[in-house]
Amino acid sequence: MSVLNIGTRALQANQIALQTAGNNIANVNTPGYSRQSVVLTAVAGQFSGGGYVGKGVDVQTIQRNFSTFLTRQATLASATQNADLARSNKLNQLQDIFSGGSTGLGAAVSDMMNAFSDVASAPTDLTARTVALTRVDETAGRFRTASQALDDLQTGVQQELSQKADAINTLARNIADVNEEIARAQGSGQPPNDLLDRRDQLVRELNQYVQTTSIPADDGTVGIFLAGSQPLVLGTTVSPVSIVSDEFGDPLKSKLAITRDGQQILLDENALGGGEVSGLLRFQNNDLAEGRNLLGRLTLAITMEMNAQHKLGLDLDGNAGGDLFTTIDLNTTANIRAPEAPAKVNSNPLVQITMTVTDTTQLAASDYTINFNSATSGTITRLSDGKVTNFTQTLPSTTLATVDGITFDMPSAALATPQVPTVGDRFLIKPFSTSASNVARVFSTPRQLAVASPIAGAMGTTNKGSLQQVSLTALSNNQTATPHAPVKLTFTSATTYTRSDELPTPDTTVYTFDPNTAITAVDPLANWSLKLTGTPKAGDTFTVVDIKDPAYKLDLKLNGGNATAMMNLRDKAMFDGAAMTDGYASAISQIGIRTQSASYAATVSSSIAANLEKDRSAVSGVNLDEEAAKLIQFQQAYQASAKMIQIAQNIFDTLIQGLGR
Structure with a gap:
């Protein structure tokens, strides 16, 4: 009977080995599947006078070929790759908005300036005047078109962010469900390989959207953390994420927030690491914001200079010139927040900040924050590079400071009962974000063109x-x-x-x-x-x-003296030292540098991710040639085991026949 038992054990073991190899082959293209191997162990032998006699083989476990280190490295590299690719793709779209050539905004500005050359040569020629006004209208139209394209890009990014936040929540719930199944399966004493593979695959898919940190628990579950320490999944509990406005309530900037115990926590995008959400947030909050500021500064400076010069001339009827473009109002008050109550929109709604452009040649394409250290002093920070300007207000003057050609005022300080900010109050100032939205030509009558x-x-x-x-x-x-x-x-x-x-x-x-x-x-x-x-x-x-x-x-x-002066504005140094007609080329250059840098980063991170995934697959992936060889090996062992059982049967039959005589 011992031979029969050994054969039966061997038959069962090799059958499981064949089944495992077949399962590997069947899942060769299954995402996240880790190759499985049968771990065989010899059954303890039975003592006899002639020594220990073997009693066959048992299947100890089905081993999952898996490297925690390589999987984690591949997952992190994939998260970085997805962040870089998401940002690079959006920067390419932004670069398309700042296009060059005859249809670009730069060509429209140059054509407008050059049109005044013909007016200067023939001031009474109504056709030349009409052409100049048409060029003015075309320039305004291209400003608006570019602004609308930025708005459309903003809307698209916002929708993508919302969709990806929903995907993060769905994956987090799925991970929590698998955590529960794994915790229940732990009582069997054997690893639930397929559940573990499923959870690891869900974690990899989650890292496509946002980089996570995984920490295993004693019950077999895994905790998933965002931004270093914020728990997205703890066991079977999920803290959902959402896309919200930043701490200033700026509708053009977003943050990823996590809701835990009923409290919404804003996550620092710099701590998010990789993932598409991180890449899109970086694009929206930095790259797209700079694109808006570059376009807004260009629009504001050109329209203000053209308006100012046009007012210095006389039209055909001897009247002083008026605005050529609609006036852009910078006196937009941003939200102020009290540090002791971050959710409060305004600590004192009567405290307002206004802006006046005093020098168009000094404008910097940037947003600003104003931080009050006291009721009359604080700092103004240029967000594009972090440059800080200190200010001290001398009452009853309303002026805080002049920075980059913009004078910041607090008119509430001149009220009969002055309204003053409290210590720690902050303002977000966005001088250029909407400058190009509604710019238009003011008049269409060529006689009103003030070129004299x-x-x-x-x-x-x-x-x-x-x-x-x-x-x-x-x-x-x-x-x-x-x-x-x-x-x-x-x-x-x-x-x-x-x-x-x-x-x-x-x-x-x-x-x-x-x-x-x-x-x-x-x-x-x-x-x-x-x-x-x-x-x-x-x-x-x-x-x-x-x-x-x-x-x-x-x-x-x-x-045509004033027409000549307007034409000469094209050579005026305005945009970081560049001439007015070169201002758009400067904007294209800055966007192009960002796009090229992001493209290079995406190429490098993609290469790193591919190499690490190859290393992970070398450990966990299925090799069809290897599995085919194992099939032959286990088939032969199975046949030999069956032969052993047949021999045991023959021995048993011979024994029975001998006893029957």
Whole structure:
């Protein structure tokens, strides 16, 4: 009977081995499946006078070929890869919005500026004026189109984030369910391999969306943590996540929040690690925000400069020019939060921050935060690079500080009963986020295009030197009913002159003439800046006159001085030192650098993830050639075991026959 028992045990063991190999082959393409191996152990032998006699084989367990270290490394690498790919893909979409070529925003700005060249050459040509206004309208339209494209991209990212948060919650619930099944199966004394594989696969899928940390418990369950320490799954308990606004309530920025014990906790995106949610949050809160600020700064600076210059001119009817583009209002108050009550929107709703642009050439494409250390002092932080500016308000002045060409004011400080912030209050300031949303051309009548300068220069008719006018630029435009007195420069030598506008005694002070230095005047009609060149003779004159002064018989309709000044704005250094017409190229460059960097990071992380997955698969994956060899091996062992049983049967039959005689 011992031979029969040994054969039966061997038959059963090899049958299980065949079944396990077949199961491996069947699951060769199953995601998350770990190769299984039968662990055989010899049955303790029976003592006899001639020694211990073996009693066969037993199946000790079905072993799961699995490396905790390699699986964790592959999962982390996959999370990083998914974060980099998600951000890179969205940056490519952002780069498409900031496109170049003839259909890009940069071309529209250049065409608009160049259109004023034709108007300067022919100020009375209504066709040239109409073309210039059309270019203005096209530029405004492209500003709005780009802004709408950013809004659409924002909406798409927000929807993706919400969907991925739902996916995280679904996977977390599934992990909790599998945790429960595994805890129940622990009582059998054998590992539930398929359940363990299923849970590990769910964890890998979860890390596609957000990087997690897994900590095993004594009951066989696994705790899943986000951002280092926040429990998403503890045993069979799930703390759901959601996408919410940031601590300022900014609708254009999001945070991943986890709800635990009824309390919502905002997670720091920098602590999230990898995963698509992390990549999308980084894109939305940083890259897309910078794109908005770059577009907004470009829109604000160009429209303000064009409006300011247009107001310095006169239209065909002699009226002072107005705005060319709609005015962009920066006086938007951001939310203020009290640190002792983070959920409270406003500690004092009457405390407000307003903004005024004082220098368009200094604007930085950034948001700002204002932190009050006291009722009248604090810091202004530029969020793009973290630069901090300290301020101390001197009451009753409303000004806090001027940073990057923007003056920040707190007008509530000038109230009869001043409203003051409390210590720790914070403001989020977004000067440019909506600048391009509603910009448009103000008027469509070509006669209203103010291309004439309110002032003109007149050389003396008896001049004998080589004096020539290089430029005469109006710096203000205050039209009056009667012509203003001219300002006459009389040269006393090649290097000196007197002025008729000197007060209280005109024509007595002698000024030095330098062709490289502009001559300026504060004039009730129009402050101006004049540049002359050449070598004047004593007695030569140059007069700055009101263009509408009939004494000089000047036709303002033929004057294109302001059109020339508007055209010359294209070379004004504005955007981090770049000219106005190069501002868009600078924005493209900054977005392009981010896109290229993100693409490189995605390529590197994908390569690392692929290599680590290959290492993991080398341990846990199924090799069909190896399993086929095992099938032959176990088949032969099975057949041999069956032969052993047959032999035992023959021995038993022979014994029975012998006893029957």
